[in-house]
Amino acid sequence: MLKIENVTKVFFPGxxxxxxxxxxxxxxxxxxxxxxxxxxxxSGKSTLFNMIAGTFPVTSGKISLMDKDITNLAEYxxxxxxxxxxxxxxxxxxANMSIADNMILAYKKGMRGLRFSLNKEMREHFKELLExxxxxxxxxxxxxxxxxxxxxxxxxLMTTLSNPSLxxxxxxxxxxxxxxxxxxxxxxxxYIERDRLTAxxxxxxxxxxxxxxxxxxxxxxxxxxxxxxxDEKKKLTVPILVDMFRSxxxxxxxxDEALLTT
Numbered sequence: 001m002l003k004i005e006n007v008t009k010v011f012f013p014g015x016x017x018x019x020x021x022x023x024x025x026x027x028x029x030x031x032x033x034x035x036x037x038x039x040x041x042x043s044g045k046s047t048l049f050n051m052i053a054g055t056f057p058v059t060s061g062k063i064s065l066m067d068k069d070i071t072n073l074a075e076y077x078x079x080x081x082x083x084x085x086x087x088x089x090x091x092x093x094x095a096n097m098s099i100a101d102n103m104i105l106a107y108k109k110g111m112r113g114l115r116f117s118l119n120k121e122m123r124e125h126f127k128e129l130l131e132x133x134x135x136x137x138x139x140x141x142x143x144x145x146x147x148x149x150x151x152x153x154x155x156x157l158m159t160t161l162s163n164p165s166l167x168x169x170x171x172x173x174x175x176x177x178x179x180x181x182x183x184x185x186x187x188x189x190x191y192i193e194r195d196r197l198t199a200x201x202x203x204x205x206x207x208x209x210x211x212x213x214x215x216x217x218x219x220x221x222x223x224x225x226x227x228x229x230x231d232e233k234k235k236l237t238v239p240i241l242v243d244m245f246r247s248x249x250x251x252x253x254x255x256d257e258a259l260l261t262t
Contacts, residue, residue, distance in 0.1 A: 001028075001029055001030055001031040001033075001065070001066065001165070001166070001198060002027075002028070002029035002052070002063075002064070002065050002166055002198075003027075003028050003029075003062075003063070003064040003065075004025055004026060004027040004028070004051075004052070004061070004062075004063055005026060005061055005062040005063075005064075006024050006025075006026060006060065006061040006062065007022055007024070007025045007026075007051055007058050007060070007061030007062070007063060008020070008022055008023055008024050008025070008058065008059045008060045008061055009021045009022040009047055009051060009056065009058055009059050009222075010059045013059070020222055021044055021047040021222055022044050022047050022048060022051065022222045023221075023222040023223055024061070025044075025048065025061070025222075025223070025224060026224075027217070027224060027227070029166070029198065029200065030198075031198055032196060032198055033198055033199075033200075033213075033214060033215055034192060034197075034198070034199050034201070034212070034213035034214055034215070035199070035200045035201065035213055035214075035215040035216070035217055036201050036202075036203055036208070036209035036210075036212055036213045036215070036216050036217070037200060037201065037202045037203070037209075037217045037218075037219065038202075038203060038204070038206060038209045038216065038217070038218050038219070039218055039219035039220055040220065040253060040254040041254070042221075043219040043220050043221065043222070044219045044220075044221070044222040044223070045202045045219055046170065046202070047222075048219070049084070049168050049170055049200070049202065051063065052082065052166070052168060052200075053075060053078060053079075053082055053084050053168060054070070054073060054074060054075035054077075054078040054082075055075055057072070058071060065078075065081060065082070065165060065166065066081070066165055079109070080109060080162075081164060081165040081166065082164055082165065082166050082167075082168060083159035083160075083162055083164035083166070083167045083168070084159075084167075084168040084169075084170065085152070085155055085156060085159055085167070085168070085169050085170065085172040086170050086172065087170060087171045087172060087174045087175050088175060089148040089149070089151040089152040089155065089175060089176070090148075090151065091155075092151070092152070092154075092155030092158065092159070093143045093151055093154055093155055093158070094143060095142065095143050095144030096142060096143075096144060097142065097143060098139065098140050098141060098142055098143070099126075099130070099135060099138060099139050099140070099141055099142075099143055099146075099154065100118055100123070100126060100139045100140060102143055102154065102158060103126050103129075103157075103158060103161065104118060105158075106158035106159070106161040106162050107161055107162075109161075109162040123139065126139060127139060129157060129161075130154075130157070132187065132190075133150065133153040133154065133157060133183075133187065134150075135150060135153075135154065147180075148175065148176060148180065149176050149177070149179075149180025149181075149183060149184065152172060152173070152175075152176060152180070152184050153183065153184055153187055155172075156172070156184060156187055156188060156191060157187075157191070160191045160195055160197070163195075164197070165198065166198050166199070166200070167192075167197050167198065167199040167200075168199075168200055168201075169188065169199060169200070169201040169202065170202050171202050171203060171204060172184065172188070172201075173185050174204060188201075189212070199213075201213065206238045206241060206242075207238055210233065210236045210237070210238065210241065214229065214230055214233070215227065215228065215229050215230075215233065216228045216233050216236070216241075218241070218245065220245070220249055225245070225248050225249065226244065226245075226248070
C-alpha cells in the first residue's frame with residue numbers, strides 16, 4: 001500500500017549545518033494498518049511524515065503509494081490520496097469560509113470531476129455528519145468562530161470525506177486541552193474503524209502508542225529502531241518499551257513528556 005525504500009533525507013548538504021534527518025529508512029504500510037509513531041524530539045518522526053506527504057523532496061530513495069511511484073510527485077497532487085492533520089487546529093480548515101463551504105471543498109477533493117451543489121439533500125447530509133461533533137446547527141457559521149477543539153474535529157471529519165488512501169495524524173491532539181483531546185481522539189477511532197482507514201499517527205504518549213493501533217514504530221536519530229506488531233505489541237508496557245530502547249541504543253529515552261503522560 002505504502003512502501004518506503006532506502007529513503008534518506010539530508011538538510012543543508014555540504015554545509016556546516018548539514019543534518020541527516022532520515023538515514024536509509026525502509027518501511028511498508030499495509031492497507032488497514034493503524035501505526036503509532038513515537039520517538040524523542042529530533043528522532044525523525046515529522047521528517048518521515050513530510051517525506052510521505054511530499055512537503056520536502058527526498059535526498060535519495062523511493063516512495064510508492066498504491067503501487068505508484070510518488071517520489072517526485074508534488075505535495076498538492078499527493079494530497080488527493082494522502083490526508084494530513086497537523087497539531088495546529090487552524091491548518092486544516094479555511095477560517096473565512098463557512099462550515100458548509102469547507103465541507104464542499106473536502107467532498108470535491110475526494111470526488112474529482114463530479115459537480116454538486118448544496119441543495120436540501122446535501123445540507124441534511126452535512127447536518128447528519130456534523131451531529132457527532134455538535135455542529136449540525138452551525139452550517140453557515142464561519143469556521144473562524146469555532147474553538148480549537150471544534151476546528152480539529154471538523155478537520156478530522158473533512159479528511160475522512162475526501163476518502164484518503166492514507167491518513168497522517170501529526171500529534172493532532174497535542175495542542176488541545178484534555179477534554180477536547182479525548183473528544184477528537186474518540187472521533188479518530190470511530191472514523192478509522194467506520195471507514196476502515198489506513199493511518200499513521202505521531203504521538204508523544206507512550207501508553208497511547210501501546211494501547212492504540214496494530215503497530216508501533218519507534219524512531220531515534222533518523223532510524224526506525226522498532227516496528228512492533230499485533231500480539232507482540234499487546235504484551236508491551238511503558239517500562240518494557242523504555243528498557244527495549246535503552247538496550248538497543250545504549251542510552252536513556254530523552255523525552256520526559258512521553259514518560260510523564262503515561
